Ligand SMILES: CC(=O)CC(=O)SCCNC(=O)CCNC(=O)[C@H](O)C(C)(C)COP(=O)(O)OP(=O)(O)OC[C@H]1O[C@@H](n2cnc3c(N)ncnc32)[C@H](O)[C@@H]1OP(=O)(O)O
């Protein structure tokens with residue numbers, strides 16, 4: 255089945271980015287969230303990014319109008335009844351994702367693939383709450399979605415070859431490079447990245463250095479585009495903690511224990527850039 259209309263669930267930083275690249279690739283995108291305000295704010299943000307692309311001569315005003323017209327707001331998951339493909343990018347909480355997948359399984363047409371942008375949660379477990387586990391897959395975009403080329407495509411134990419092939423093709427249509435990964439905690443990306451971020455947080459916690467110094471070492475010493483603490487703020491400290499918990503519980507190995515400082519900051523509501531405060535301040539940005 256040719257994919258023409260998709261649903262993206264969650265209009266946060268990831269869902270918004272996925273919706274944008276899909277609309278730019280010519281797909282109609284039903285953008286779903288629990289509150290219309292979140293969707294409107296995200297559409298305004300996408301509009302600003304497209305204005306920048308117009309100013310740089312990459313797209314025309316008409317292109318912007320066409321892209322924006324392909325983004326259709328939705329606050330009702332039942333709208334999945336009319337789409338050919340779904341990618342879920344709601345918050346990194348298993349109980350929320352399971353609820354969404356149960357509903358999607360009821361409302362989406364038979365044969366429709368249900369993908370998740372989860373950073374670390376088991377695809378096999380999500381698939382098991384549906385009656386179509388062969389059609390459930392991980393489609394893990396990287397942040398910021400319009401810029402980063404990679405999509406990790408995660409195969410659950412029951413994911414079919416046909417489902418993988420469709421997602422690979424869709425990823426390429428969106429201008430991305432898919433990499434096939436089997437379903438283990440943190441996949442590849444976050445199994446490697448997140449312990450480094452967690453260790454950087456331990457460096458503050460143990461008084462090795464301040465945040466600025468730690469980031470400077472990794473930027474100037476290892477040529478990382480962002481230091482690990484700036485990156486943690488950018489990803490969202492709630493998401494970082496959720497991923498560390500998945501690694502810690504998934505491998506039952508103390509080497510993945512989340513730093514107590516990370517837990518404390520999340521409890522305080524210091525979630526990084528999106529809340530205005532994390533390892534650095536973003537009140538005026
Ligand atoms: C947690 C997970 O599960 C998986 C993950 O995603 S882990 C995170 C993976 N991502 C990374 O590691 C990002 C590392 N950081 C970077 O690559 C760069 O710092 C960056 C691309 C984010 C910004 O680059 P920069 O050169 O410092 O800044 P800047 O010049 O402002 O931006 C470069 C481009 O990115 C775009 N950009 C930056 N932030 C953006 C955003 N939030 N949304 C969309 N576009 C964005 C800018 O518009 C700019 O585009 P143009 O060149 O086309 O104008």
Ligand SMILES: NC(=O)C1=CN([C@@H]2O[C@H](COP(=O)(O)OP(=O)(O)OC[C@H]3O[C@@H](n4cnc5c(N)ncnc54)[C@H](O)[C@@H]3O)[C@@H](O)[C@H]2O)C=CC1
Pocket residue numbers: 263264265266267268269286287288289292343344345346347350354371372373374394395396397488489490493528
């Ligand atoms: N932040 C990052 O760098 C990356 C995050 N991810 C994953 O993407 C997902 C989303 O992360 P972000 O966009 O960063 O989070 P975010 O906090 O920016 O956005 C999450 C959005 O989901 C919405 N939401 C919550 N419950 C919902 C529901 N039941 N139905 C519909 N929408 C709902 C929220 O209102 C919010 O707008 C998570 O699974 C995360 O692990 C994947 C790659 C990178």
